Amino acid sequence: MKPLIVERVVKQYADKTAVNGISLEVDRGEIYGLLGANGAGKTTTMRMVLGLIFPDEGRILYNGKPYTKQQLRDIGYLPEERGLYPKVKVSEQLVYLARLKGMSAADADKSLKTWLERFGVPEYYDKRVEELSKGNQQKIQFIATIIHRPKLMILDEAFSGLDPVNVELLKSTVKELRDQGASILFSTHRMEHVEELCRNITILHRSNEVLKGSLKEIKNRFPKERVMLAADGEVSGLEELPGVLGVKRHEHAYELRIADEASGRAVLRHAMQQSDVTRFEIMEPTLNEIFIKTVGEKHE
Amino acid sequence: MNEFWTVTGFTFRNKVKGKAFLITTLILVLILSLAINLPYIISLFKSGGSDSPKTIGYASMQSDLAQSSVTPTLVGDWVKEYFDSQPAGQRKLKLEKIDGGANAASAEAALKKALTDGKISGYMLLEPSKETGFYSALFKSEKMLDNSAVDELKTALQIVKANAAGLTAEQKTLLYAPVDVKALQISADGTAEDAGRTASQQGVNMGMVYAVLFLLFMSIMATGQVIASEVTTEKSSRIMEVLITSVSPLNSMFGKIFGMFLVGLLQIAIYVAAVLINIQIPTNREALGNLDIHLSDVSPDLLIFALLFYLTGYFLFATLYAAVGSLVSRTEDLGQAVMPLTFVSLAGFYLGIFNLANPDSMLVKVTSFIPFFSPYVMVLRVGVGHVATWEVLVSLGIMLVSIYVFGWLSAKIYRTGVLLYGKRPSIKELRKAMKAYKI
Numbered sequence: 001m002k003p004l005i006v007e008r009v010v011k012q013y014a015d016k017t018a019v020n021g022i023s024l025e026v027d028r029g030e031i032y033g034l035l036g037a038n039g040a041g042k043t044t045t046m047r048m049v050l051g052l053i054f055p056d057e058g059r060i061l062y063n064g065k066p067y068t069k070q071q072l073r074d075i076g077y078l079p080e081e082r083g084l085y086p087k088v089k090v091s092e093q094l095v096y097l098a099r100l101k102g103m104s105a106a107d108a109d110k111s112l113k114t115w116l117e118r119f120g121v122p123e124y125y126d127k128r129v130e131e132l133s134k135g136n137q138q139k140i141q142f143i144a145t146i147i148h149r150p151k152l153m154i155l156d157e158a159f160s161g162l163d164p165v166n167v168e169l170l171k172s173t174v175k176e177l178r179d180q181g182a183s184i185l186f187s188t189h190r191m192e193h194v195e196e197l198c199r200n201i202t203i204l205h206r207s208n209e210v211l212k213g214s215l216k217e218i219k220n221r222f223p224k225e226r227v228m229l230a231a232d233g234e235v236s237g238l239e240e241l242p243g244v245l246g247v248k249r250h251e252h253a254y255e256l257r258i259a260d261e262a263s264g265r266a267v268l269r270h271a272m273q274q275s276d277v278t279r280f281e282i283m284e285p286t287l288n289e290i291f292i293k294t295v296g297e298k299h300e
Numbered sequence: 301m302n303e304f305w306t307v308t309g310f311t312f313r314n315k316v317k318g319k320a321f322l323i324t325t326l327i328l329v330l331i332l333s334l335a336i337n338l339p340y341i342i343s344l345f346k347s348g349g350s351d352s353p354k355t356i357g358y359a360s361m362q363s364d365l366a367q368s369s370v371t372p373t374l375v376g377d378w379v380k381e382y383f384d385s386q387p388a389g390q391r392k393l394k395l396e397k398i399d400g401g402a403n404a405a406s407a408e409a410a411l412k413k414a415l416t417d418g419k420i421s422g423y424m425l426l427e428p429s430k431e432t433g434f435y436s437a438l439f440k441s442e443k444m445l446d447n448s449a450v451d452e453l454k455t456a457l458q459i460v461k462a463n464a465a466g467l468t469a470e471q472k473t474l475l476y477a478p479v480d481v482k483a484l485q486i487s488a489d490g491t492a493e494d495a496g497r498t499a500s501q502q503g504v505n506m507g508m509v510y511a512v513l514f515l516l517f518m519s520i521m522a523t524g525q526v527i528a529s530e531v532t533t534e535k536s537s538r539i540m541e542v543l544i545t546s547v548s549p550l551n552s553m554f555g556k557i558f559g560m561f562l563v564g565l566l567q568i569a570i571y572v573a574a575v576l577i578n579i580q581i582p583t584n585r586e587a588l589g590n591l592d593i594h595l596s597d598v599s600p601d602l603l604i605f606a607l608l609f610y611l612t613g614y615f616l617f618a619t620l621y622a623a624v625g626s627l628v629s630r631t632e633d634l635g636q637a638v639m640p641l642t643f644v645s646l647a648g649f650y651l652g653i654f655n656l657a658n659p660d661s662m663l664v665k666v667t668s669f670i671p672f673f674s675p676y677v678m679v680l681r682v683g684v685g686h687v688a689t690w691e692v693l694v695s696l697g698i699m700l701v702s703i704y705v706f707g708w709l710s711a712k713i714y715r716t717g718v719l720l721y722g723k724r725p726s727i728k729e730l731r732k733a734m735k736a737y738k739i
Contacts, residue, residue: 013732050545052719069548077545083538088314096310100303100546144542 001064002027003152003183004049009058011044018044020207021058024200026152031174031184033194033215036204037295042187043080045204046154049185050077062152073102076150080157080187082141086130090116093129094144101148108147115143119169135162142170146177153177153184159193171197191287201287205295219284222293226283227256227264233275241266253279303547307555308562311530315563325567329574336578339587353383353391354449356439357420359400359407370464372426375435378460379424379453392452396420415442424453434461501599502684506656508598509683512606513676515568516613517649523564523614524621524645525638527557531625531714532634540718549715553626554707557618564614605682605692612699613675616706617645623710626717627725644672652676659685669695671702 004026011019019041026032036042047053051067062071085093098108116122119139138161159167203211230253238247243263248255264282271277358376380395398414400407411423422441429436462472534540628637655664659680668677674695681687716734
């Protein structure tokens with residue numbers, strides 16, 4: 001039984017539909033990406049999964065069972081906008097939050113110390129949150145989400161406001177939790193994070209699912225339209241080739257937009273006649289491109 | 301239930317550890333101690349300053365000596381005699397005879413001179429009054445003398461007037477013996493145990509009612525504001541989103557209210573302890589006793605009902621403050637949002653305070669059954685008015701029912717409000733949101 005199944009949920013606010021028939025399934029040890037522009041319905045979907053609001057239609061199952069209060073204890077939530085008590089000591093509020101999730105105080109304290117150690121900030125134990133930098137508050141918030149070892153995590157923009165080093169740190173932690181069997185519903189605007197972490201994704205646009213499935217499959221569905229070409233010498237006349245739609249000249253390479261995969265062959269042949277080719281790659285579409293294409297097209 | 305106590309404990313610990321708690325508690329303890337010690341302190345100053353009686357001059361005139369009738373000089377002598385006969389400790393004035401020369405004109409000049417010399421602090425002139433057939437007195441001094449000096453003179457003249465009428469000593473004693481009037485408050489529908497309250501008991505009860513009303517008002521205002529702002533802060537800092545995924549809103553709201561209640565209780569316990577300790581100081585006990593204040597005069601039923609109404613009043617208002625706090629997204633908007641609640645509380649407080657002397661009016665009777673007002677007004681009736689026990693119990697019952705109803709409503713508002721961000725929702729928007737969230 002999958003830890004989280006969302007079945008065709010619909011949520012209506014007065015005259016506006018916030019979520020219109022979204023379905024998704026998150027397996028054990030899986031990170032599921034929930035993507036969408038601002039106001040697409042991500043937060044509403046997450047709030048329904050959290051049981052804060054109830055769907056008008058459809059249902060949400062946790063390990064095959066409908067929502068009960070008991071499940072809250074197995075859920076860890078990282079809200080998009082960070083929330084901690086600014087004037088309360090890190091140790092006090094994290095132990096408090098963990099105790100609300102049913103942990104014993106001693107257990108919570110131990111868990112907190114372990115995590116602070118892991119993140120290299122054991123000295124924050126006795127600090128008040130307002131004394132910490134934004135990035136470090138983010139670390140604390142992250143610990144608050146996972147301190148009670150939840151089986152289902154809902155991470156809304158988990159890595160915003162962090163420097164690259166700390167992004168790596170949290171990313172590796174998320175991966176580790178995934179490998180330990182946690183199910184994670186993950187939302188972000190940073191497509192490269194999704195590409196790195198998520199097996200399956202849903203792209204929402206204006207309350208509707210517009211794209212859904214495994215990342216690989218989705219990428220295959222989109223034609224490969226980009227070619228990266230690098231050669232020792234100059235390559236001229238690329239623009240005149242049939243099937244080439246545009247050429248961007250980078251410092252050490254050319255980036256070409258082509259009409260279809262077959263046109264790539266002509267490009268390679270043409271380049272090899274002029275110089276030694278050091279790199280030739282028909283690129284997969286990036287998720288970024290897919291996202292902009294899907295969401296952007298519908299926009300018009 | 302566990303969650304509830306966790307929230308309560310967290311709220312309590314954070315508040316008590318805060319600097320604000322320490323400072324406000326200390327300041328109030330100081331003020332209370334000062335207030336209790338005040339009668340003693342004042343008595344210290346009194347005994348130093350006004351123990352020695354003031355000296356008032358009057359003139360003896362040659363023109364009077366020849367006459368045998370009641371002359372101004374003679375009346376002056378009588379007044380002097382009157383004050384001299386008083387025991388030294390209670391004597392407020394002392395009369396000094398000044399040689400006034402031949403007639404009234406020279407007499408006033410002599411008195412003025414004595415005044416400038418500092419021998420006397422004022423002088424008295426007597427002139428025949430046609431209306432009364434006796435003398436009317438004119439009291440002159442450079443500084444305004446306190447009214448008590450004039451009153452003393454008046455009393456003295458009143459008494460010596462009897463000399464002029466030629467009354468015997470017995471007649472005078474009879475005339476001036478004070479008439480004893482004692483006031484006892486009873487209840488007309490007269491239950492047997494109701495032995496009535498004496499004036500001093502009534503006074504102490506009134507003071508007690510005043511203290512309870514004030515305490516309740518302050519607690520509701522201060523604690524209510526804190527509860528509301530805590531909720532708003534949690535909401536605006538978005539920790540609320542984490543909280544409500546961990547704990548049911550009902551537990552989180554009532555845990556907070558109860559935690560704050562314990563904080564308030566601790567504070568009040570500290571104040572009461574401060575008051576009791578101060579009262580036990582012998583000098584204070586004496587000073588308060590002199591003022592006819594005995595704590596044993598407080599009716600026990602007043603204490604019990606005051607406590608009950610304090611508790612119910614606190615919880616009724618606190619739930620509403622929490623609900624209002626949940627509707628506001630920014631702390632800056634909070635003051636305006638809690639205004640209506642503050643006004644209701646203020647109205648109840650004023651109803652109580654302004655009717656202290658008038659505890660059996662229709663207004664008081666009616667409002668003592670209206671929740672929000674009854675914690676103030678019913679305490680007033682129990683303390684200084686007439687009220688049957690069933691009335692108090694009915695009023696308490698109404699309070700309990702309202703706590704249940706408003707607690708339920710507040711919990712719903714709270715549950716909805718904490719998820720609504722942006723501008724403060726109208727009632728219509730709130731209803732819509734409640735429906736949408738299926739709360």
